[in-house]
Amino acid sequence: MGLCKFVGIVCLLHASLVLHIFSSASLIPEETSQIPVYFLNYAKKSELFDWMVHIRRQIHENPELGFEEFETSKLIRAELDHMGIPYKYPLAVTGVVGFIGTGAPPYVAIRADMDALAMQENIEWEHKSKVPGKMHACGHDAHVAMLLGAAKILQEHSHELKGTVVLVFQPAEEGGGGAKKMLDTKALDKIDAIFGLHVSVNYPIGAVASRAGPVLAANGFFEAVITGKGGHAALPQHTIDPILAVSNVIVSLQHLVSREADPLDSQVVTVAKIQGGGAFNIIPDSVTIGGTFRAFSKESFIQLRQRIEEVITKQASVQRCNATVVFNENDKPFYPVTVNNKDLHEHFQSVAQEMLGSRNVFEIQPGMGAEDFSFYAEVIPGNFFFIGMENETQGKFARGHSPNYKVNEDVLPYGAALHASLATKFLLKYQSESTSLSRGSQDEL
Ligand SMILES: *[C@@H]1O[C@H](CO)[C@@H](O)[C@H](O)[C@H]1NC(C)=O
Ligand SMILES: *[C@@H]1O[C@H](CO)[C@@H](O)[C@H](O)[C@H]1NC(C)=O
Numbered sequence: 001m002g003l004c005k006f007v008g009i010v011c012l013l014h015a016s017l018v019l020h021i022f023s024s025a026s027l028i029p030e031e032t033s034q035i036p037v038y039f040l041n042y043a044k045k046s047e048l049f050d051w052m053v054h055i056r057r058q059i060h061e062n063p064e065l066g067f068e069e070f071e072t073s074k075l076i077r078a079e080l081d082h083m084g085i086p087y088k089y090p091l092a093v094t095g096v097v098g099f100i101g102t103g104a105p106p107y108v109a110i111r112a113d114m115d116a117l118a119m120q121e122n123i124e125w126e127h128k129s130k131v132p133g134k135m136h137a138c139g140h141d142a143h144v145a146m147l148l149g150a151a152k153i154l155q156e157h158s159h160e161l162k163g164t165v166v167l168v169f170q171p172a173e174e175g176g177g178g179a180k181k182m183l184d185t186k187a188l189d190k191i192d193a194i195f196g197l198h199v200s201v202n203y204p205i206g207a208v209a210s211r212a213g214p215v216l217a218a219n220g221f222f223e224a225v226i227t228g229k230g231g232h233a234a235l236p237q238h239t240i241d242p243i244l245a246v247s248n249v250i251v252s253l254q255h256l257v258s259r260e261a262d263p264l265d266s267q268v269v270t271v272a273k274i275q276g277g278g279a280f281n282i283i284p285d286s287v288t289i290g291g292t293f294r295a296f297s298k299e300s301f302i303q304l305r306q307r308i309e310e311v312i313t314k315q316a317s318v319q320r321c322n323a324t325v326v327f328n329e330n331d332k333p334f335y336p337v338t339v340n341n342k343d344l345h346e347h348f349q350s351v352a353q354e355m356l357g358s359r360n361v362f363e364i365q366p367g368m369g370a371e372d373f374s375f376y377a378e379v380i381p382g383n384f385f386f387i388g389m390e391n392e393t394q395g396k397f398a399r400g401h402s403p404n405y406k407v408n409e410d411v412l413p414y415g416a417a418l419h420a421s422l423a424t425k426f427l428l429k430y431q432s433e434s435t436s437l438s439r440g441s442q443d444e445l
């Protein structure tokens with residue numbers, strides 16, 4: 001309600017919009033296959049659409065980094081208060097978990113991440129980031145708006161839900177492992193299934209993509225300091241040159257994937273950061289490098305971790321340097337492989353097809369990106385999917401983490417309606433079939 005505090009008129013307008021939406025709502029169609037289209041039409045109504053756009057832009061203007069999403073979290077709680085949705089807070093510093101429905105099992109969770117990135121927005125527009133060096137360049141502002149949109153749809157139909165929908169607003173997806181911290185709070189212990197989505201420029205608006213089994217890679221970060229002995233660049237015999245040592249370290253690291261890994265087992269080792277030296281005529285004392293490594297199985301991941309450490313320290317020693325390698329798991333926890341549960345993936349496919357038609361539901365290849373949704377999917381049956389926002393007539397959209405990144409806001413109703421439909425229909429299905437989903441999907445690997 002941050003807005004209402006400052007602008008009385010907007011608040012009045014806001015309240016009347018809400019009233020209007022709610023008074024004109026009808027019941028969920030009896031034919032359950034019509035629910036997804038019904039929710040989509042509902043989400044496309046200008047009242048709900050404009051409200052989501054407004055929320056998304058507010059968040060876009062005030063981006064906050066992982067575990068610092070205080071204002072974003074406050075905005076979410078104000079909207080939940082406004083809708084009369086109870087929630088738990090704080091969880092994992094800024095996290096919020098809301099509840100809609102009977103309050104009893106089954107429990108189905110839908111999740112959004114709230115954090116922005118440490119980068120400068122490059123596009124001039126009315127709602128550009130107001131915080132220098134911070135930007136929502138991954139679409140998490142849209143994710144929050146879509147989950148709130150879903151909350152509005154679900155709350156309006158709460159008396160018809162056959163169980164409880166759990167809204168998960170988590171901090172710190174971008175490297176911080178906020179999902180892991182959310183699980184640590186035990187607030188999600190009883191959840192039977194969880195759905196998550198990510199906006200994508202790879203698919204057109206009105207299309208979605210996912211797959212059963214591994215969908216995104218496991219991810220870890222490493223950092224190493226290679227220490228030699230600095231001195232005059234013209235008298236190398238009196239120095240131990242860490243720059244030359246690092247050059248060899250980086251080249252040797254490239255052998256891990258090209259020579260040691262199974263070519264059919266996708267892996268990545270990238271040195272993305274290198275810092276050392278500050279002058280043309282001075283050999284520095286030390287050089288720091290850092291990077292990421294990715295794999296699709298636990299075994300390959302652990303193997304990479306071990307070999308990265310060995311290669312850096314041993315290769316550095318060839319040039320008489322010392323090296324320390326840290327994986328800094330407290331700040332940047334390793335992300336497991338994101339594995340979609342087979343049954344939930346089928347549920348996703350059927351709901352998405354009902355809403356969008358089967359030609360708009362794509363099967364994807366696993367990607368080397370990583371998501372901390374993987375922490376949920378390790379312990380709760382989960383399905384993660386991508387939701388398209390490409391629109392040819394609007395030109396090419398920049399990819400995630402680009403300073404020119406732009407969300408196509410037309411995607412918002414699709415995300416809100418998919419969240420709401422997946423949850424509603426899961427509760428219906430879970431009740432009628434009373435089947436329990438198999439857990440421990442990571443074993444499939
Ligand atoms: C490397 O470590 C050893 C043992 O601590 C030390 O004796 C040596 O001076 C170090 N070498 C460099 C280049 O820092
Ligand atoms: C694509 O963009 C155009 C121009 O803004 C718009 O008229 C059209 O409705 C959009 N398509 C979809 C599917 O949203």
Ligand SMILES: [Zn+2]
Binds near residue numbers: 137138174400401
């Ligand atoms: Zn991202």
Ligand SMILES: [Zn+2]
Binds near residue numbers: 138139140173198
């Ligand atoms: Zn993201």
